[in-house]
Amino acid sequence: MNKREAGPVLLPDCRQCAAGRSGLYGLVLQKNCDLIQSCRRDVVRLGPNRMVIRQDQQAPAIYTLRRGWLYRYRRLANGRQQITSFIIPGDTITLSSILMPDMPIGHGIKTASDAELCSFDRSVYRRHIAQHPDFQGPYQRALALYIGSLHRRIADIGQRSARGRLAQLLIEFFERHQERGFLVDNGFDFPVSQELLAKAAGLTKAYVNRILGGLKLAGIIELEKRRLRIADIGRLREIGEEE
Amino acid sequence: MNKREAGPVLLPDCRQCAAGRSGLYGLVLQKNCDLIQSCRRDVVRLGPNRMVIRQDQQAPAIYTLRRGWLYRYRRLANGRQQITSFIIPGDTITLSSILMPDMPIGHGIKTASDAELCSFDRSVYRRHIAQHPDFQGPYQRALALYIGSLHRRIADIGQRSARGRLAQLLIEFFERHQERGFLVDNGFDFPVSQELLAKAAGLTKAYVNRILGGLKLAGIIELEKRRLRIADIGRLREIGEEE
DNA sequence: CGACATCTTGAGAGACCTCAATGATGGTGG
């Protein structure tokens, strides 16, 4: 048991939450904070490598990630596991379960690091989406962006070299942190092991290690102490598009 | 210009349409046929290899496929093209554009064969979804299934061998035709070239050809005259799950 | 300081690709 998991957490004020401000409802948070708080249930703390949602089960609630990284994965009958996307602070998850609350989701969600999540009552959340235009827009937008990112991931894995796939992943992380204002000197917290990176790119950890080594040597990225700095985003984009 | 594209087409009666009966609104079609017909615009006929929706443009309408096959693809800056899913008769497309009508979709859609589509007015369609529970359920269900299929595809391409990926694709085609009652002696129309299959599996056409040859030799599939018969679905499933 | 996860590196193998040539097939036009 991770000691950081223990103990109850005071329900934080959504108005004060950096993750909330950067996320789905950042723009309408001030105005609708009471609505958002009205469906919040509680805060969950988890250590690294913990199950959040089990594959093929229904999601019990909607969650927003306050701290840490999560990932969506799908386990195959042959035992191998593919990571389909990473989740960073400010992201809301199991949003697509609003479409069909009773349908089990075909992927699971786990923590990549220590994490803190706020849970929200789905049926209340759902009612808000149906009734409040301020609520509906961001929800639909998030869903559309999510679908777009899945298409992009399929194309990346299917058509790019190992270097290209990894570069695309790193670029995505960079841009998402940039959009949210999480970038410090082009760097950000990166609690993702090379093994997880490999499972996301459809590669082996040994090969990922060699490629990252090359990017470090070339001075394109810096990666140490669970922190990633993109030193040359231009060069990284070139690598992401090469054959 | 394909001669089968020429000439106007009489607006078919949705009640009589085999594709409609098997699709999204099959179950509620009789009851709500007037609603469905109320947003239909016209019928489009296209030859093979024609553009339906260009990548990064907005979808002008909602479409239901009456005849033929289409595919969704994403073209990358390096020139390569990945097929993310195939569309068969009865499928409705650009459904996700209801979420964000003004957002360009990050993938294009093309015909794989001669095809016939019915187009529907999106804003009317959208209103029906908002107002009629019979309309909303199937829509949400289709969207959830679509998201699930994208996850599955990522895992297939990332974690399966070439044989496994192809087997999974063929199994998916088989099951979708089965659900709709399109199977005749375990076979169905299959107007998909090996090159398209390769672009969907993230392989080269030469290698796809060798794998299909092997499956034919083993008596697992029969493929000729644009028709595919799954002779041994059990064996195919085994291949789909092997390392 | 010990235990454990993660990173790093090597050698060898194999799955899949590239490039190119040859054969089918079916639609089109004379």
Add this chain to the structure above:
DNA sequence: CCACCATCATTGAGGTCTCTCAAGATGTCG
């Protein structure tokens, strides 16, 4: 009805990208 053409399927030889399977190094946390 036949010749032609475009598209698609098939096959070969050779190369390489990425994997497999270790073993060791480094780092992290209790």
